[in-house]
Amino acid sequence: MTVLKDQSQAGAGRTIISVDAxxxxxxxxxxxxxxxxxxxxxxxxxxxxxxxxxxxxxLVSKRKHLAGRCEIRDARDVVSMQDKPAQxxxxxxxxxxxxxxxxxxxxxxxxxxxxxxxxxLMALSILRxxxxxxxxxxxxxxxxPSRNPQGFNIMLxxxxxxxxxxxxxxxxxxxxTSYARNGFGLERPRIGLLNVGxxxxxxxxxxxxxxxxxxxxxxxxDFEFVGFxxxxxxxxxxxxxxxxxxxTGNVALKTGEGIASLISxxxxxxxxxxxxxxxxxxxxxxxxxRLKKRIDPRRANGGVFLGLNGTVxxxxxxxxxxxxSSAVKLAFELAQSGFSEKLAARxxxxxxxxxxxxxxxxxxxxxx
Numbered sequence: 001m002t003v004l005k006d007q008s009q010a011g012a013g014r015t016i017i018s019v020d021a022x023x024x025x026x027x028x029x030x031x032x033x034x035x036x037x038x039x040x041x042x043x044x045x046x047x048x049x050x051x052x053x054x055x056x057x058x059l060v061s062k063r064k065h066l067a068g069r070c071e072i073r074d075a076r077d078v079v080s081m082q083d084k085p086a087q088x089x090x091x092x093x094x095x096x097x098x099x100x101x102x103x104x105x106x107x108x109x110x111x112x113x114x115x116x117x118x119x120x121l122m123a124l125s126i127l128r129x130x131x132x133x134x135x136x137x138x139x140x141x142x143x144x145p146s147r148n149p150q151g152f153n154i155m156l157x158x159x160x161x162x163x164x165x166x167x168x169x170x171x172x173x174x175x176x177t178s179y180a181r182n183g184f185g186l187e188r189p190r191i192g193l194l195n196v197g198x199x200x201x202x203x204x205x206x207x208x209x210x211x212x213x214x215x216x217x218x219x220x221x222d223f224e225f226v227g228f229x230x231x232x233x234x235x236x237x238x239x240x241x242x243x244x245x246x247x248t249g250n251v252a253l254k255t256g257e258g259i260a261s262l263i264s265x266x267x268x269x270x271x272x273x274x275x276x277x278x279x280x281x282x283x284x285x286x287x288x289x290r291l292k293k294r295i296d297p298r299r300a301n302g303g304v305f306l307g308l309n310g311t312v313x314x315x316x317x318x319x320x321x322x323x324x325s326s327a328v329k330l331a332f333e334l335a336q337s338g339f340s341e342k343l344a345a346r347x348x349x350x351x352x353x354x355x356x357x358x359x360x361x362x363x364x365x366x367x368x
Contacts, residue, residue: 014046014069015335017328018109020100021051022078023116025318029059031115034324035070036063038332041325045332048103050075050096075099079116081317085123097121101128104310110335113302113327115315122160122305129310132347137161137168138307139246140314141179142253147237150184155194155234155242158303159250166209169193169243171347173214175306176241177223178346182337183304183330184240188222192229192239194248203228214243221346302327304334307347311340 019035021028028051035047046069049056053074060066075096079088092098097116103109105128114121122138131138139157146153156172156179157164164172173191180189193211195203200211211228218225226239234242234252244252271281301323305312311334315327334340 014044015332016046016048016103016109017331017335018048018100018103018112019050019328020096020112020114020116021049021056022075022096023080023114023317024315024324025081025115026320028056030320031324032056032059032063032066033321034319035328036065037321037325038328039063039065039069042329042332045069045328047071048073048100048109050099050103051078052076073099073103079120081117083117083120085117085119088117088120089123089127092120092124097124098128101125101310101312104312105129110340111311111313111331113313113315113324113331115317115319115324117317118159118314121312121314125305125308125310125312129308129312132307132309132344134347135171135307137164137171138305139172139175140249140303141176141306142249142303144234144242144253144256146235148240150186150240152184153234153236153240153242154180154183155244155249155252156306157244157246157249158253159246160305162245162247162250164206164245166206166213169206169210169245170213170217171307172243173223173225173241174217174221174346175343176243177221178339178343179304179306180240182339182342183334186240188224189241190224190226190239191218191241191243192226192233194234194242194244194252195228195230198228198230200228210243302330304330306343309340309344311335 019031021031024031038045048071050073053072056072060070060072075094077095079092079095079097097114097120100112100114101124104112126138138160140160141154141156142158143152144155145151154176156176176191177189180186191214193207193214195207215225229238229242231252271277301316301319303314305314313327313331316323319327
């Protein structure tokens with residue numbers, strides 16, 4: 001649904017994004033600045049902003065690009081980074097996070113964006129939006145800068161659940177395929193399964209089982225399975241989607257963020273080393289700015305919760321206005337593509353794969 005029931009607040013005919021204004025490290029000022037930046041760039045977006053009305057009204061009134069395009073929903077409580085998911089599920093009804101998810105649940109907005117506590121956001125998302133029929137475990141899909149033409153690979157799970165058996169990993173492959181198609185326009189995504197080696201005999205038992213499951217369903221689900229991939233291929237062009245469990249995925253994600261920060265600091269240190277190196281930095285300014293933009297995690301901000309009856313985008317907790325705007329842009333693109341409906345259809349059709357495979361094999365044999 002792209003039009004609010006009360007169109008006077010967010011603007012008729014716009015794609016409506018529900019935004020949790022609270023919970024981020026930088027506070028609601030950064031969130032409002034971020035959605036204002038998005039509004040300036042894209043006239044087709046409207047917002048429902050959730051948080052303390054008095055505080056948000058002051059912030060929104062200072063942003064001319066949000067005039068007539070942002071409805072404020074009063075929610076006085078905030079989910080902190082220290083709150084436990086179970087506690088939030090019991091007592092979080094009056095929080096901005098709960099309110100933001102309910103706007104998607106009620107059909108007032110198409111996508112929810114939040115910078116808040118990841119565990120609490122996932123728990124509340126499952127509680128308010130429910131899992132898609134047939135989904136065992138939802139997953140977080142994150143973007144990883146890569147050598148591929150699209151500029152990024154997709155990795156899931158990024159930390160929704162530390163556990164994943166073979167069937168979970170198979171579903172991650174299907175959900176990742178749908179995300180790659182609708183988020184990146186890849187008609188036939190290449191799927192890789194993260195392991196300690198590329199040889200088929202390596203890895204835990206569930207990885208070997210998942211390898212066989214994914215390979216068996218690749219043709220029917222219309223993706224290319226490249227087999228096992230190693231950690232060094234996360235930023236490479238060997239595949240478009242990398243499947244792993246949430247524990248491994250989250251460790252890899254945080255490691256990558258740390259390395260990117262280290263490289264940035266080392267470059268700054270190197271160019272300050274001597275007068276000649278400082279001159280070199282001036283001569284290389286344009287190239288350095290291009291590199292900075294290419295590896296800037298703010299421009300790849302937004303992990304998508306997959307496997308729910310609705311789309312939720314998790315922004316990094318420390319995101320600034322640029323990062324928030326990137327998350328909103330991703331949310332808008334997914335809303336425009338009808339991502340939730342297409343993902344639900346893919347998951348539903350996948351439930352028939354194993355049942356239909358024997359009969360199809362017979363039919364193929366007769367045709368040959």
